Amino acid sequence: MSATLTAEKLPPLPAQPVGVPWPTDEWPLGDLPPNMDKARFARLMGHAFAATPPADLGETFGVVIVKGGRLVHEQYAADHGPDVTCPSWSKAKSITHALAGILAGDGKLDIHGAADVPEWQGAGDPRRAITLDLLLRMSSGLAFREDYVPEHPSDVIEMLWGAGKDDTAQFAASFPLAHEPGAYWSYASGTTNIVSRCLARAAGAHGSDFEAFMRARLFEPLGMTSPEPKFDAAGTFIGSSFCFCTPRDFARFGLLYLRDGVWEGKRLLPEGWADYARRPTWQQADAENPYGAHWWLGIAGDGSFSANGYEGQYTVCVPDLDMVVVRNGKTPLEQRENPRAWIAEVVDCFRGA
Template identity: 40%
Template sequence: MITKKALLASGIVAALGLWSLSQAAGQGAMAPATPAPRLGLSIADARAGDAPRPLPALDPAVKARADALFTDADAVGETRALLVLRDGKLIYERYGAGFGPDSKLISWSMAKSITAVLAGFMVADGRLSLDGPAPVAAWQRSGDPRGAIRLRDLLHMASGLDHVEEGDPVWASDTVTMLFGGGAQDMAGFAEAKPAVARPGEVFNYSSATSVILSDILADTLTPSPNSEARREAMRDFIAGRLIEPLGMTSLTPEFDAKGTMIGGSIMHATARDYAKFGEFLRHHGVVNGQRLLPESWMRFMLTPSANDAGYGGHIWLNRSRPAGVTPALWPDRGPNDLFACIGHQGQYIIVSPSQRVTIVRLGITKDDQFPELRRHLADLQGAL
C-alpha cells in the first residue's frame, strides 16, 4: 500500500482526502460526534435512517478501549466510524464529527477482499478456474511466460509481474500511475502490460494493479462487449444480484475506469454498517440467513496462508506471522489464529474474529507513523472482547 508520507511528498494526499470526504457529503455526513447508539440492532436488518435504539450494558473495559480510538486521535489519527458486533448485533457504534450511519466512506484496499469474493462466485459458477491460466488476452501469445499465471497466483499476490506498489519518488509507483496518471484511462491495460520478473507463485508482491487485473477478468467473463458502459452494467448487475441484495449492502458503490473496469483494488464506497455486513458474511463463511452463497471451499482458500507470506491469504490479511523483517498487518502475538481482516490505506479495517463471534469496523485517516499505535489500540479492543 502506498505510504501516506510518500503521498504527502507528492501532494496527491490532498486529492485523496477530498475524494474520501466528497463521498460523505450528502450522506448523513453532518451527524454529531456521538456514540449514536442504535444498539441491539441486528446488522443484517440495519437500514439507512433507522431510529436510535436503547444501548445495552457494555463492559466498561470494552467501551474504554473503543472510545480510545476517538479520544487518542494524536496517537491513532482520526477515527470516522467504529462499529463492534457480537453475534451479528451492534454492541458499539460511534462516528466522528461530520459522519454518521448514512455516510459512505472509501474502502481503499478493503475492496480487494470484495473482489476476491466476486471471483469466488464465478469459480463456483464454473465460469473461472482457480488453477487454470488466467484468461488475459495480452498474455496468450506463444512463449509469453505470463500465460502461466493462474487466478490463484493473482489472488495470492504472486503473479511474478513487475508491479511496484510503492515508488520513490511516489509517482514511480504503479498504483499512483494507474489511478491518477498515464494508466488511469485503461487501468487493466496498464497493469497487464507489465513484464514478468519472476515465475508465477514464486514471490509475494502486494499490488493494487494485480486486483485490477482480476477485475478485468471478471468483466470479460460477464460480457464479451468491449463497450465501457456494457462492462460497468454487467459488473454492477452481478454485484447487485450476488452481494448487495442478498447481504443488504445497499450503499456499496464500486468505481470504474474509462474502459468500464472496476477499480477492484482500492476504490469502493459504503457505509460502516454495510462494511460490517460484509464482515459478518465472511465470519459466517459465505452463509447469509441460513443460505450458503459462497462455497466453503472458497472461504478455506481465502483464509489459508499463501506460500510466500503466511500473513496473507486469498486477497485477505491473516493474523499470522509474516516473513522476517516484514511489518505485521495484524497482531499474531496477541490475537487468535482465526482472526482475519480486510485492510485499506489510511487505516480502514474490517476485522473478523470467528472464535469470539466478533466483527469490528474502523474507518478513518491514519498516518504511517501512527499505524503501530492504531494496531495496538485495535488489538486492545479485540482482546477486551
C-alpha cells in the same frame, strides 16, 4: 507454492446463533459482554474519538462491532454517522474476492486455470503460467511497485491517477515478470485490477452491467444499500481501491465471510470459499504480514482475517469470538501500523478482564 483449499486445517467459522435475525433489513442490537474489560475498552474508544484526533491514530470516522450477529457497539466522529459512506481503499480487494467466488460457483471461473489476460497470450510469454489463484494470492511474480509516497516511483499511483487510470487492468497487465510465478509474494494493487477484468470477461458484463451483477448477487442479498463501486473508462471495476460503503455495510460484508458465505440460510459463496480466503499463502521470509487470498491474516489473534485498506480502513473477522470489527478513518502513512495495534487491543478486551 500456492496454498490449496484443503492444505491446512483452519479454526471453524461460527454459524448464526439460533434466534438472532440476520441484519439484511436492520442490525439486531445487543449488549457488550459482561465479562469483557469495559474500562480498557472505554479508554481505547475515548482515545480514538478524542475531540482532537490523536497523533498516533489520526482521524477515526467510525467503529462498528458485531458479536454473535448483533451490533454491540457503534461510534462515530462528529461529522460522520451510520449513513455516511467511508473509503474502502484496499478493502475493495476482499469484495473482489467475493465476486470471484460467485463466478467460480457459477462454473464461469477456474481459479487454478490460466488467467484470462489477453496481454499474456503471445507464444512463449512466461506470464501465461499465471493462474487466477496466484493473482488472488499476490504471487504472480509481476514487477509492480506498490508505493504510496508521491515522490517515490509508484506504479499504483500511476495506475490510479496517471497513465493507467483509463484502463487499470491493461496498465497492470503490461508489466513483465520479476520472479517466476508462484515463487515470490508481492502485494500489488495492479494484480487486483487484472483479476477484476477477468471477472468481467467471465461474467460477460462490463461497466454498469457489471455493477448490476455486483448489486444483484452480492450487495442486495446482504442488505448492503450504500456501496459505491468505481469503474475506469474501460468499464473495469477498480477492485483494488474503490468501493465506498458505510461502516455498517462493511460489517455486513465481514459477517458474510464469518458465516462461511451463507446468508439467511442461502449459500452466496461456494462452500470452502471463505476458507480459501483465510488459508495462508506461501511468503518469503521478509514478507510484511501473513496473507491469504485477497484477505490479510492474524491482525486480531490466531485465526482472525481481515480486509485492510490505506489510511487505516479495516474489516476484521474473529472466528473464536464470533466477532466483526470495522474501523474507518484517516491515519497518516507514517502511523499506518497503529490502527492494527489498536484493533488488536479492542478485540483483546473481549477475551475477558
